[in-house]
Amino acid sequence: MTADHPRPPPRRRFFALGRNELKGLFWQVLVVGIAVGVIAFLWSNTVTNLSARRITTGFAFLGREAGMPIADSLLAYNPRDTYLWAFVVGIANTLRVAVIGIVLATVLGTLIGISRLSANWLLSRLAAVYVETLRDIPLLLQLLFWYVLMQALPAARAAWRPVEGVFLSNRGLILPAIPFGPPQLWVLGTAVLGLAVFYIIRRWLIAQQMRDGKPRPAWPFALGLIVAAPAAVSLVLGVSWTIEWPQLRGFNFVGGLTLAPEYFALLIALVTYTSAFIAEIVRSGIQSVPRGQWDAANALGLRRSFMLRQIILPQALRVIVPPMTSQYLNLTKNSSLAVAIGYQDVVSVANTTLNQTGQAIEAIALIMAVFLTISLSISFFMNWYNARIALVER
Amino acid sequence: MTAITDIPDAPRAARRPQTGNPVLRWLRKNLFSSIPNGILSIVLLAILAKGIYSFVQWGLANAVWLTPANDSSACRAVRGVGACWAIIPEKYRFILFGTYPFDEQWRPALAVLLFIALYYLSTRRALWRRELIYLWIGALALISVLMWGGVFGLSFVSQDRWGGLPVTLILATFGLAFGFPLGILVALGRRSKLPAIRSLSVLYVELIRGVPLVSLLFMASVMFPLFMPSGFNIDKLLRAQIAIILFAGAYLAEVIRGGLQAVPRGQYEAADALGLSYWRKHRLIVLPQAIRHVIPPLVNTFIAFFKDTSLVLIIGIFDLLTTAKTAIIDPAWQQFSVEVYIFVAAIYFVFCFAMSRYSRSLEAHTASR
16 A cells, blocks of 8 residues: 555634534633623622712722721731731731641640540540530630630639639730740740751651661750750850749739730630541541551551651541641631631721721722632642652552 | 550550459440559549539539529529529520510421421431422422511511521521532532633632631621612621522532542443433433532531521621520620520530431441442
8 A cells, every 4th residue: 555645634723613612612601701791790880889988999098097906916006007007917816816726726636536546435435525515516606605704704803823823814814924035036046947957957867767777866966956056045145034924913914925815715716616626637537547557567566656656647647637727727717706706806907997998898808818828828838748748659 | 645555446465354243344444444544534533523513513503593584683693603594594585586576486486397307307318309309499488488477467577587596597508508509510610621610610619718708798798788789788688698608609519529529430421422411411420429429528518507607696697696695785694694605505516416416327328338
């Protein structure tokens, strides 16, 4: 057979779409058309309504004086500051409750999740009751409940003292604190740097061990970099670490660290509620490790702590991390319930702004921007972590 | 904590002979299997005993159960040492039904019973047929008639007088009934091959899931009037309901998408080979299997919604939590909010616990097959 010229592939002309493609195109045009139409309709209504109410759109109002009080804030604030600064203060308040809440909820949830698997019948029953009760009652109700309890606490004069230097009263929780300034920050910075260097060294040590199989202890490096180096910096700079004990003066406390009742109630509610969900995640994660893995580790004669660290936990984490991410996101979003008890987080600030200025669209857009940023950062971090611990298949 | 050493799957060092009194054997196995475990048990028992003792003292022994109408003096006398359960008989009509006309409150009560019957019937596996959809439509229509009235000799009651438990159930149930079809459409959209539809669905789901429900509710209560032509306004309850439907739709879409992904490719291909159209393929072949796969997570999502409806408190809609909070504004009873919150928590708990038990039994059923 003579070698024919290879036939050129059929040229696709733009207008020669198949039946299915035409149908697809029709549906897309229809749906996009409806979406655009609805948005245009809402937009034109909004523009008309706003001009009727004499509200100018745009973010110019952020430069104006806010005039709203924010009682409890991490950053310095007074009502004469701008709306922009009020928002920043609100964001800081949201992050303050979310970050600490995530850490505490993880610790508490892990403890309870492990307790549910305990061979001690009483402990596992108590953990189960804790989980079932907290999961089946709305968070907002729990928050109001804690807040009412806070308000029912005795006045500052008659404050409860569970431990010396710790006061619990209707002014909130007052703890002894170490005054924190630039010198202390240097010491802390050294410790963080030490931790980073230690991490790199440890990876190198593990890589070495992978090559020749000889275990190399990492703890001397940990001691030197994380403990000794910051201690040396502290000594050289002469940093003082005296604890400031809170004292009752008149009707209130001086010194120490104060957690306002609103903040404290929100923190307790978020931590206890989320920990119930985290406990279930941790429990199912540990249970998902097949029995054979325990038996194999035992058969190799591994030490218990080594077995848990190197065999069980890495496998359990694979199951635990993805749902944990969504719990962290939930906790962060749930922190917006603060508005119900008057803790001024970003949603609460936005709500006040909205009532004062009528800039509804801008205020809601800011809330959305803040939460989308936080959500995306958490998912980004957790996805990175998840990819690191995920099973590497051959 | 000795807990991590006690994981049930971990092999035990020694097995004791099965002799002696069964009670003692049980105690030894479950509470005193080792010395640290024994210490832990004793400490826990002591804490538990103290907790139960103080709760019994407060909640039962020193509690006030009944007082003359609108007189809280007996309660004030035991304040701090005993509970004032008398606030519940005093206020329960308001907490359960809000400001619904007092003489007509049998109507919301009947509506609540209808809701419960509807939920119960929906859990029966034997009734998972097309007729269930008609049952839902019928029951929801009947509930609307009961609540609004205006026909069959029932007096008309406008939505701003509704309150309490029926409002919570309405927000949750209607949110689900409309959010579910919306979720199916969006889940299909997200898996569609058409780029415009897919990106619209992704945008919708991620936007809604990225922000707290509180901000959606604010949007519904503040921005909705701005969105509409001037003079056109709809009721606050309906606006919150729309926000909850949109919220539910996004979350349900993600659950249903998980189910769609679990349907084997062969099922799609077989449907295509039969020449079924897109909609018939999904309605007859794909969706029934997909939804069956995700029933337990769907029930968990329903539980989450049921609890989340309480957030309408923030925009001032009279659901169960708001009526409870309002009931204790009354100066005479102001100090007894803990009792009211416990009462309302018990109501929420009963609904959610029943659902979570049901979800667990479904999981067990699926696992056993």
